[in-house]
Amino acid sequence: MDLQELVDKFHTMTCIVSIEKRNDGKARTVRIEAGNEDYVRSMEKVDDNGNVIFKEKFVPGRRYEHYMKKELNFENFCYECAIKKKPIHAYIRPEYYDFSINMNMMPLNIEDPEKAYCTFSQELSFEENLDEMSNISSKTSSSVLQTCIKLRGTKDLHKTMDEVIEDIRNICGASYCCVLLTDFNENTWSVFSDSLKPGLNQHSIRDLKHVDFTEYARSWIKQLRGRYCLMIANSRDLELIRETNPKWYDLLVKEKIETVALLPLQYTGTLLGFILVTNFDTSNTVNIKETLELSSFFIASEIANYRLLNQLEVLSNQDLLTGLLNRNSMNNKISKFIKGEVSYDSLAVIFADLNGLKPINDSQGHDAGDELLKSAAHLLRDTFIGCDCYRAGGDEFLVIATNQPKEDLEAKVEKLRQDSMIPGKVSFAIGFYYDEHGGKIRRALHEADNNMYEDKKRFYDRFPANRRRRIS
Structure with a gap:
């Protein structure tokens, strides 16, 4: 099949991506095999300062890392689409670019013993598109809507959050789900809510009293690099964590954690903490990512409101000079x-x-x-x-x-x-x-x-x- 001829039939900015077929669990090479004119032009686009957005000019068949930083989520998308033959839609905003990417991927039926293929179409925008961010599957929207209704109607946020986090853990087929709050000014951390699947050797973060999660949380900020979600879905992803964050890798191995979803909880630009999901169902990675990303917006909003009400309660009832009741x-x-x-x-x-x-x-x-x-x-x-x-x-x-x-x-x-x-x-x-x-x-x-x-x-x-x- 002539890949260039195929990709030239797309009106949108499109390329064809290949990913190695491997059975040894090692990292799979991802290549950009062909790109239409709009896609190639976008890769050679310059910003307002005259800098080329991508590293170098497009050459068909090169590894994708020649054109962008290594990105676990992108590799997982390629794996889900090309290898597992699942259509993919996602809306992302990478930290290292000043634009958002509305992306669609479709698997291709190409006979090749060494590679699997998929199309990758993208639309770039310099402002966040709320319509695209909320364009999710009915299954995901139903789950997230239930979360929203539970949280908005509660009089006991801690109790309801426990129910929501257990629901999320079950949706993800995960062993553990946690809302970890951080305060880097005070150098403190706390577990707001968590759910651990019964009968496992894994510990709740609450039980790891000797571990300073403030230090890990600081490293997670660098690991996320502005993403809404980091998915560590297989051994090759975990190997990259070993290279970039060895201390966290050692803790994951010690706790027998093989897969991780990590999301920042942000509200009006303030980082409140993180959602951490471990040992999730890797057969449902895309839907899990979609559910977690949208749920995190509502969870962050409710926690921010809860904190604000607590602060108002303190100001209303506490003498600010002495700390006694006023x-x-x-x-x-x-x-x-x-x-x-x-x-x-x-x-x-x-x-x-x-x-x-x-x-x-x-x-x-x-x-x-x-x-x-x-x-x-x-x-x-x-x-x-x-x-x-x-x-x-x-x-x-x-x-x-x-x-x-x-x-x-x-x-x-x-x-x-x-x-x-x-x-x-x-x-x-x-x-x-x-x-x-x-x-x-x-x-x-x-x-x-x-x-x-x-x-x-x-x-x-x-x-x-x-x-x-x-x-x-």
């Missing part, structure tokens, strides 16, 4: 007590007013005063573990404790009171009230407040230099 949170908790929404047997309230803040602010500045407030908050939080600690405002703090032994709380309050008499230590005027029968929160607050002012008076009688100046 006055808004305190008022909400007191309101719940008054409405009978809190169940308790015993109730304790501790008012703690920080002594000496104004002289510190006046003599050393407000930065020093802020440090004193933070030290005071840290001391209260460490002393009253398991209790709600609030910064009520200014230099005033409140601790609410339910179902705590009176003797334990009295001992902690007394230690704080004694330490407050030692110059150089954080000093509090303390008001303590305990009702072993529960009682009303308003009465507890009133009694503790009165006791605190009595303690404050004793402190200033002993250290008059720290007395606040009254404004007349």
Whole structure:
């Protein structure tokens, strides 16, 4: 068959690709055997700076690496289409080009004992085409739509995400699926959700506590090179990982992982983490890739919204200087007590007013005063573990404790009171009230407040230099 004559019949930018037929599991050579005029012209296209986009001019029959960087996904597409005779459609945006590729591949029935062939047609665009990105099979769209509906309707994202990730693992026929979140600024990682097929030797990432996945995640960014998905579908792909990322390769081998799908979770340009799928069904690689790529958009969106709501919750209820709960949170908790929404047997309230803040602010500045407030908050939080600690405002703090032994709380309050008499230590005027029968929160607050002012008076009688100046 005259390959050039065949490819010249295409109106779109098209070439014919061949891939070696091998049975030894080694890498298969992929060649571009022929290209029509539009395809060849596109390969010799120059950018705005006059640079040739591809490495060199087109020569029929050369390995594809002469014209572009080695690309595992492209090799997998060629294998699926030419060897396994599956039509392929994909929409990709390589990192190293400033355009997207809308591609279609069709298997060719050419008798050749050494090679299998397929056509490769492409349309280049410098803006992302949402219509093409959403042009997916009905089977994939149904699966992804179910994912979207589950996530959008949930009130418990963690629980629903567990269901979704298990669904995705089953769709992929995989041994493991995981949503791994990363924060490179804090150098931390966490598993948001994962699903492990029962009865396997493979571990969940949660169990690999000795492994720092932040380091692996940084290497994955380089491995992805801007792609929506990296598919390691066979031993030759795994061999390339051994060459380019040997530490990750060693972990994969140790965990008996032979195939991997890796996708970045990105939202408005921010990398949130990754989806990792291992030991998936290689007979369904194209549909798996399609499902994962589209699902990742919805998963990333929901996680970003979840994080935003958590941040708003923190800002609404946390004092930013000390890290304690703030006055808004305190008022909400007191309101719940008054409405009978809190169940308790015993109730304790501790008012703690920080002594000496104004002289510190006046003599050393407000930065020093802020440090004193933070030290005071840290001391209260460490002393009253398991209790709600609030910064009520200014230099005033409140601790609410339910179902705590009176003797334990009295001992902690007394230690704080004694330490407050030692110059150089954080000093509090303390008001303590305990009702072993529960009682009303308003009465507890009133009694503790009165006791605190009595303690404050004793402190200033002993250290008059720290007395606040009254404004007349």
